[in-house]
Amino acid sequence: MGCFLKGSRSFAVAQDDNIDAISLSGKVAVLVSCLFAFSGCVMYNDSDKYENPSEDVARLVYFNAVMPVLQFAELADFYEAYMDVRDDADASRRLAEEYFGDTPVSFYPDGAEAFYWGKISETPMDGVYFAEFAWSANSWADKYNVDSIGGRRWRIGCENNGTEDGSWKEFMTDAVVSVSDDDIRVEEITIRYVDNDDVVITVTGTSEPIAAYRMLYSHNSMPYSGIVNFVVSGGIDDSFSVRFSGDSEFVVIPVL
Amino acid sequence: MRRYLIVAFILAFAYTAAGRDVSRRADFHLKRHEFSLGGAFYPGRYAFGYDFDFIPRKYSYVSPTSISDIYLDGSTYNKEKVTNSWTISYTYNFSRLFALQAGVSYEGGWSECYRKSEDVMVSSISSQYLTPMLTARFSWLNRRFVRMYSSFGAGIAVSLSDTHFTTSDDKTYERQNTYMSLQLAPVGISVGGSFFGFIEVGIGTVYVGGCFGLGYRF
Numbered sequence: 044m045g046c047f048l049k050g051s052r053s054f055a056v057a058q059d060d061n062i063d064a065i066s067l068s069g070k071v072a073v074l075v076s077c078l079f080a081f082s083g084c085v086m087y088n089d090s091d092k093y094e095n096p097s098e099d100v101a102r103l104v105y106f107n108a109v110m111p112v113l114q115f116a117e118l119a120d121f122y123e124a125y126m127d128v129r130d131d132a133d134a135s136r137r138l139a140e141e142y143f144g145d146t147p148v149s150f151y152p153d154g155a156e157a158f159y160w161g162k163i164s165e166t167p168m169d170g171v172y173f174a175e176f177a178w179s180a181n182s183w184a185d186k187y188n189v190d191s192i193g194g195r196r197w198r199i200g201c202e203n204n205g206t207e208d209g210s211w212k213e214f215m216t217d218a219v220v221s222v223s224d225d226d227i228r229v230e231e232i233t234i235r236y237v238d239n240d241d242v243v244i245t246v247t248g249t250s251e252p253i254a255a256y257r258m259l260y261s262h263n264s265m266p267y268s269g270i271v272n273f274v275v276s277g278g279i280d281d282s283f284s285v286r287f288s289g290d291s292e293f294v295v296i297p298v299l
Numbered sequence: 300m301r302r303y304l305i306v307a308f309i310l311a312f313a314y315t316a317a318g319r320d321v322s323r324r325a326d327f328h329l330k331r332h333e334f335s336l337g338g339a340f341y342p343g344r345y346a347f348g349y350d351f352d353f354i355p356r357k358y359s360y361v362s363p364t365s366i367s368d369i370y371l372d373g374s375t376y377n378k379e380k381v382t383n384s385w386t387i388s389y390t391y392n393f394s395r396l397f398a399l400q401a402g403v404s405y406e407g408g409w410s411e412c413y414r415k416s417e418d419v420m421v422s423s424i425s426s427q428y429l430t431p432m433l434t435a436r437f438s439w440l441n442r443r444f445v446r447m448y449s450s451f452g453a454g455i456a457v458s459l460s461d462t463h464f465t466t467s468d469d470k471t472y473e474r475q476n477t478y479m480s481l482q483l484a485p486v487g488i489s490v491g492g493s494f495f496g497f498i499e500v501g502i503g504t505v506y507v508g509g510c511f512g513l514g515y516r517f
Contacts, residue, residue, distance in 0.1 A: 084340065084380070084381055084383065085378055085379070085380050086345060086379050086380065086381050086408075087377070087378065087379035088376070088377070088378045088379075089376050089377050089378075090376040090378070090413070090415075092376070094372065094373045095373060096369045096370045096372070096373035096374075099369045099372075099373070100366065100369055103369070238365045238366045238367070239365060240365050240366070240367045242365065242366040242367055244366065275366065275370075278367065279366065279367060279370050281370070
């Protein structure tokens with residue numbers, strides 16, 4: 044910096060300013076020419092990035108189709124317990140805290156809504172409910188049927204043929220889920236999703252059911268055990284299994 | 300932090316140097332007209348984000364473009380190339396302190412998609428911008444061969460983006476947009492007589508970081 048300052052001052056006082064100036068201009072010209080030569084830089088290159096389409100598909104299905112089943116099972120289990128204490132405001136509040144912690148819970152004459160979990164509503168039939176998300180971005184489908192099959196077990200499903208915005212063609216979920224004081228178990232699950240290119244994702248459960256701790260949604264974690272099988276077909280041929288192990292990520296096992 | 304200290308030091312030096320020796324101002328000969336050509340490594344539009352988002356390269360968990368795109372994304376990689384930022388300008392010096400500059404800048408960028416297995420390009424998309432800009436320049440050190448200044452410019456960036464896909468469906472998209480464009484150069488230095496070189500430090504939608512160039516004044 045000192046040299047630079049001295050240099051700039053000397054320009055002003057030098058007797059032969061022109062020579063110095065031309066000399067410096069020449070250097071600047073060389074510098075600028077070199078910079079011009081670097082035109083057309085590659086600013087971004089993701090060729091070395093790890094990418095696994097199977098993992099991406101599994102994550103897509105988990106958040107759009109598996110997670111809602113877990114959430115709505117918890118919501119239904121809560122609502123069934125709430126029905127027994129609904130006349131007692133304090134007991135209802137304590138129950139809501141037990142299930143959902145600090146999450147705001149609203150009660151309606153024919154249903155209840157836990158802010159992140161969604162809303163459950165009664166239907167004219169006993170033990171048959173209707174669950175939906177507070178906002179549509181949570182899942183491929185907004186609305187699910189939730190049927191009580193006794194013993195804190197629930198059949199949860201949806202069947203949709205297309206969306207208003209045309210983002211996919213078909214989405215179907217059918218799952219049997221049991222809820223205990225400690226965890227949620229997906230005893231059976233079948234998912235079928237067809238996108239606009241007629242690529243089909245089929246997910247089926249295995250003898251190792253998905254098991255997750257309660258309040259999974261608020262803990263932002265994955266199920267602690269379970270394996271599900273994936274088949275992707277219709278122009279794309281891919282088969283793999285996904286194993287949950289309680290970490291924040293799951294493991295994709297290719298089918299050879 | 301160190302960068303800011305250096306800039307502050309230069310400003311302080313320039314201020315004191317300007318006031319120390321008034322007689323040196325007599326050496327300064329005001330030339331009214333200047334033409335210049337400059338370039339910058341880090342183009343501003345790229346720095347603040349090209350609108351490459353409509354490429355089906357990235358997806359959200361909730362609404363992917365399609366499952367096919369996920370597999371396409373896994374089997375390909377992307378390169379983003381830029382031309383850097385180039386500016387040609389004319390400056391009129393109203394006085395030794397104040398000048399107005401009219402310039403046009405260009406920057407272009409390409410996002411190219413390559414298939415990993417064969418390393419061949421399967422699609423390309425480009426963003427091109429022309430930015431006419433009017434810049435006010437305030438010279439706070441004027442010597443015969445050295446000038447230091449600050450400048451601020453405003454203009455409009457016109458996007459000449461056109462898109463072409465070389466994939467099997469051979470789709471073609473075109474779109475043009477205009478954006479507000481601003482450029483601030485707190486410190487610039489030009490060195491030379493009639494022919495001069497200049498370096499500016501600045502931030503804006505024309506460039507971020509440094510700009511370098513050559514010019515002619517008469």
